[in-house]
Amino acid sequence: MARKKSSRKQFTMKNRSLITMLNPKSPISEQYRTIRTNVQFSTVDEELQTLMVTSSGPGEGKSTTTNNIAIVFAQQGKKVLLVDADLRKPTSHYSFRTENYVGLTNVLTKQSSLIDAVQVTDQENLYLLTSGPVPPNPAELLGSKSMNEFLKNAKEGFDLIIFDTPPVLAVTDAQILANKCDGVVMVVSSGKTENEAAVKAKELLVSAQAKLLGVVLNNKSQKESQHYYYYGTN
Template identity: 65%
Template structure:
């Protein structure tokens, strides 16, 4: 009985981690991700966005799913995309893309591994993943370090776009710290669950950084057709 329960849980987890832009690229939801991609590109006509941070107000709002699907649709354009799991507290990218998490971002920042050794290729052309690596005792310090600045310089040389998945804004300061070093930020909210005052507070905290808040993604909004609708709106 216990084994069957574990099997069912693993099946649910696997289903949750399936990326719709890969499993159903022609679906309405995948099309909405491409719409988000287009709006991001139009929001930066005068500036070439090289790095985008994706976060949320609180946990469970879909930021990791959103950034992963955005990475796929940007890579579909032929861009060399690097998805960085900068959620050094509860990383998930290694599960989503089925790669190991033995070596990752923390190893690069602590100089215990080279860039080339830490980055993993994926089954999607042009899409690469840098997992979190071992969970460190000082995530915020690492993300705000000189080593992170050096990491971005190197990443820009090899990739057209770098996407960061970070912890929720209201939980820890990690997203704010890293937003200072990114060209733009996207805030993810979950329909029916994210409180308005939480979203407002998250926006205010992000506005205190030097990063440009590009807009917000509202997910899990059900339509009559039972399809999921993802909407992107500039602030």
């Protein structure tokens, strides 16, 4: 089903952004499993098949959080597709040390099939769809009929599809994709994310009819508490 990565591009365990693969017994990895548990409990009465992870602004740990959430769900036995839907500044191909010649943009523009674009990873049950070439119209692509077709096809082949999107306050992409997903998780950075920005991002997601499951707080000082938290929202 999936293309194998070039041997020169094989994932190296030195990549600390994938700590749940590097050191699954670490306290941080345990916190990611706590996030997984809380996501599952927040949707106990409904099937969660599509999950979006975003942030209010850049540099808050959104992509690292997305990658590791995808990994811990795969480690649980679910067949997971991680989609880099940040079509402006994609990073998943760097994190997983792979190519980005063919990806989501190629699928949405009918230049490639989903089967041909998906790549395997070194984590069992985890598959990766990189962004593909950066397009001139990211928001239009994410809101297109092709995206709806992509979601339908992906749901047939995977238990869970997880999207990494651009920050909410930077562009409209996350809002467009939010109401297409079963749930949304927002990442904020301790000591960096301003309260006003976080509140504004939440308001924009709610106005886009997103189902906000909760907020991940990262970069919290270990002297004060655990490294990662997960808060549910009402």
